[in-house]
Amino acid sequence: xxxxxxxxxxxxxxxxxxxxxxxxxxxxxxxxxxxxxxxxxxxxxxxxxxxxxxxxxxxxxxxxxxxxxxxxxxxxxxxxxxxxxxxxxxxxxxxxxxxxxxxxxxxxxxxxxxxxxxxxxxxxxxxxxxxxxxxxxxxxxxxxxxxxxxxxxxxxxxxxxxxxxxxxxxxxxxxxxxxxxxxxxxxxxxxxxxxxxxxxxxxxxxxxxxxxxxxxxxxxxxxxxxxxxxxxxxxxxxxxxxxxxxxxxxxxxxxxxxxxxxxxxxxxxxxxxxxxxxxxxxxxxxxxxxxxxxxxxxxxxxxxxxxxxxxxxxxxxxxxxxxxxxxxxxxxxxxxxxxxxxxxxxxxxxxxxxxxxxxxxxxxxxxxxxxxxxxxxxxxxxxxxxxxxxxxxxxxxxxxxxxxxxxxxxxxxxxxxxxxxxxxxxxxxxxxxxx
Amino acid sequence: xxxxxxxxxxxxxxxxxxxxxxxxxxxxxxxxxxxxxxxxxxxxxxxxxxxxxxxxxxxxxxxxxxxxxxxxxxxxxxxxxxxxxxxxxxxxxxxxxxxxxxxxxxxxxxxxxxxxxxxxxxxxxxxxxxxxxxxxxxxxxxxxxxxxxxxxxxxxxxxxxxxxxxxxxxxxxxxxxxxxxxxxxxxxxxxxxxxxxxxxxxxxxxxxxxxxxxxxxxxxxxxxxxxxxxxxxxxxxxxxxxxxxxxxxxxxxxx
Ligand code: SF4
Numbered sequence: 001x002x003x004x005x006x007x008x009x010x011x012x013x014x015x016x017x018x019x020x021x022x023x024x025x026x027x028x029x030x031x032x033x034x035x036x037x038x039x040x041x042x043x044x045x046x047x048x049x050x051x052x053x054x055x056x057x058x059x060x061x062x063x064x065x066x067x068x069x070x071x072x073x074x075x076x077x078x079x080x081x082x083x084x085x086x087x088x089x090x091x092x093x094x095x096x097x098x099x100x101x102x103x104x105x106x107x108x109x110x111x112x113x114x115x116x117x118x119x120x121x122x123x124x125x126x127x128x129x130x131x132x133x134x135x136x137x138x139x140x141x142x143x144x145x146x147x148x149x150x151x152x153x154x155x156x157x158x159x160x161x162x163x164x165x166x167x168x169x170x171x172x173x174x175x176x177x178x179x180x181x182x183x184x185x186x187x188x189x190x191x192x193x194x195x196x197x198x199x200x201x202x203x204x205x206x207x208x209x210x211x212x213x214x215x216x217x218x219x220x221x222x223x224x225x226x227x228x229x230x231x232x233x234x235x236x237x238x239x240x241x242x243x244x245x246x247x248x249x250x251x252x253x254x255x256x257x258x259x260x261x262x263x264x265x266x267x268x269x270x271x272x273x274x275x276x277x278x279x280x281x282x283x284x285x286x287x288x289x290x291x292x293x294x295x296x297x298x299x300x301x302x303x304x305x306x307x308x309x310x311x312x313x314x315x316x317x318x319x320x321x322x323x324x325x326x327x328x329x330x331x332x333x334x335x336x337x338x339x340x341x342x343x344x345x346x347x348x349x350x351x352x353x354x355x356x357x358x359x360x361x362x363x364x365x366x367x368x369x370x371x372x373x374x375x376x377x378x379x380x381x382x383x384x385x386x387x388x389x390x391x392x393x394x395x396x397x398x399x400x401x402x403x404x405x406x407x408x409x410x411x412x413x414x415x416x417x418x419x420x421x422x423x424x425x426x427x428x429x430x431x432x433x434x435x
Numbered sequence: 436x437x438x439x440x441x442x443x444x445x446x447x448x449x450x451x452x453x454x455x456x457x458x459x460x461x462x463x464x465x466x467x468x469x470x471x472x473x474x475x476x477x478x479x480x481x482x483x484x485x486x487x488x489x490x491x492x493x494x495x496x497x498x499x500x501x502x503x504x505x506x507x508x509x510x511x512x513x514x515x516x517x518x519x520x521x522x523x524x525x526x527x528x529x530x531x532x533x534x535x536x537x538x539x540x541x542x543x544x545x546x547x548x549x550x551x552x553x554x555x556x557x558x559x560x561x562x563x564x565x566x567x568x569x570x571x572x573x574x575x576x577x578x579x580x581x582x583x584x585x586x587x588x589x590x591x592x593x594x595x596x597x598x599x600x601x602x603x604x605x606x607x608x609x610x611x612x613x614x615x616x617x618x619x620x621x622x623x624x625x626x627x628x629x630x631x632x633x634x635x636x637x638x639x640x641x642x643x644x645x646x647x648x649x650x651x652x653x654x655x656x657x658x659x660x661x662x663x664x665x666x667x668x669x670x671x672x673x674x675x676x677x678x679x680x681x682x683x684x685x686x687x688x689x690x
């Protein structure tokens with residue numbers, strides 16, 4: 001332990017592995033054709049388990065994490081954004097989408113080489129940008145077959161069989177479409193395996209997030225970004241589920257041994273929405289006050305699947321395999337997949353900011369927070385909608401809130417000195433001095 | 436106890452010397468490129484005004500955007516903390532502090548004992564700050580100190596649509612070409628900034644009493660716009676631009 005530090009800290013043992021999985025993901029997608037495989041593109045929210053039925057050589061590029069990867073490379077991002085603007089697209093559109101389109105327009109892949117054109121698009125529609133994103137991709141690439149699933153069936157607490165039928169019916173149609181488009185025969189056993197793995201990986205991420213309720217927190221949000229991202233790439237993959245199991249064990253060990261993410265934790269915060277990816281240094285800035293962002297609804301609930309446990313607190317959702325459910329056919333697999341995904345916490349607030357406030361207040365309470373830092377993210381209409389309402393709800397629940405404006409994927413809309421000045425003032429109002 | 440507060444603002448440096456809660460010396464200078472040097476000079480001048488020497492000062496606290504570069508300081512506090520402290524010390528009934536300086540406008544909500552409950556700052560653009568009025572006075576070719584009194588003579592205020600200082604400047608030019616009286620344009624400028632500041636105040640849930648600090652509080656035209664938009668009177672301390680430095684000096688007495 002460093003002299004004067006409250007807690008021992010230690011880098012994660014499985015850190016390098018997470019990096020490796022991510023690099024391999026982007027490499028596999030780019031090299032898919034050379035290896036006789038297929039490439040598809042779609043959002044991180046899409047039902048990625050379904051194309052798995054086409055074979056083991058089917059590789060995806062999920063759009064939002066790709067847009068974020070570009071954003072983290074400020075110079076490339078700027079070129080992408082400018083290329084998109086030059087092509088006539090407005091500057092106030094989703095910045096992930098603009099980065100992504102720019103990468104196509106420049107014909108440059110963020111991980112080297114030309115942009116690897118997908119063979120088909122497999123998407124769902126969660127926000128207005130989602131609906132248009134791949135229409136433009138298809139246009140720019142000279143026409144790519146695409147299938148989109150409409151998931152607008154309302155929040156999970158209102159789900160019923162009819163609503164599930166609506167989504168599952170589209171999934172069935174989608175499988176027919178996949179077979180026709182690729183000329184491959186669909187393998188239900190591979191779908192079933194992917195559904196099991198998706199439930200496993202997303203429940204494990206929820207469990208890891210819940211381990212961060214511990215004081216000191218074993219993980220800080222900046223680190224979590226590099227870990228949860230694997231779920232946004234391929235939540236249905238055994239590689240990710242196995243990794244999350246290994247990570248869960250390591251994080252549990254950290255909790256048992258009081259290994260902290262930061263040495264002087266004395267103020268626990270959460271953020272909200274995607275961060276300004278080019279400026280994650282903001283999270284390190286907090287550390288000089290002994291402040292840590294232990295996560296957010298975004299970091300926990302975009303990939304993690306939760307349920308309310310008998311004691312009333314959030315815990316990982318019980319997987320079908322834990323319930324002893326054996327999936328035997330396509331219909332059952334699709335139904336479970338639809339039900340599972342529609343319960344995603346991050347999905348709920350597309351229907352009402354009050355649902356989001358409820359979840360945020362729950363996190364604030366259960367993760368023992370001292371305050372909240374909200375990113376008024378101009379880059380994402382989907383996750384920012386109602387955020388000012390959330391602020392009021394959190395204040396009403398007794399949590400001090402700081403806001404800052406920025407953009408997850410367009411650094412031109414973020415002001416670092418002003419944001420750190422706000423953090424200084426916020427810390428002062430919380431009575432926290434620099435260490 | 437004798438303490439000093441140094442407010443390293445983005446445009447000016449203010450220093451006050453405080454003895455047992457009372458200001459006994461103060462000085463303000465343009466920060467320029469050598470803000471540290473300006474702070475040294477202002478510190479020496481305020482000591483002279485107080486009839487004291489540096490050895491008499493028991494503690495010094497800095498505030499303002501450039502506070503990390505202030506000379507001689509024991510510690511620093513933010514503009515939010517110093518503004519609230521200074522205003523609350525002078526007016527214990529204050530619940531909302533509005534602070535409009537050269538580059539930033541802010542609203543601060545305080546508790547009965549002066550603790551900051553919430554704060555809101557204007558975002559990147561200058562639309563909620565003194566720099567906006569300066570840009571507009573240039574566009575109108577009117578000295579800045581005349582802009583306020585001039586706007587009070589407005590007979591026929593014209594709403595200004597632009598929210599950004601750059602666009603507002605071209606709007607001012609268009610209004611001039613349309614032969615809109617300068618008095619009306621000046622009033623529109625103040626109304627536009629006031630509406631930005633009031634939205635910050637509403638964000639923190641403003642309630643009276645409201646104390647208005649910062650250099651822009653000297654502008655009677657802006658004060659008039661602000662009071663109309665807030666629908667309440669604001670209290671303006673004698674030296675509104677020194678309240679941040681005063682709050683810092685009070686904080687020094689606590690450390
Ligand atoms: S606006 Fe937000 S929710 Fe919509 S596609 Fe972009 S990142 Fe996703």
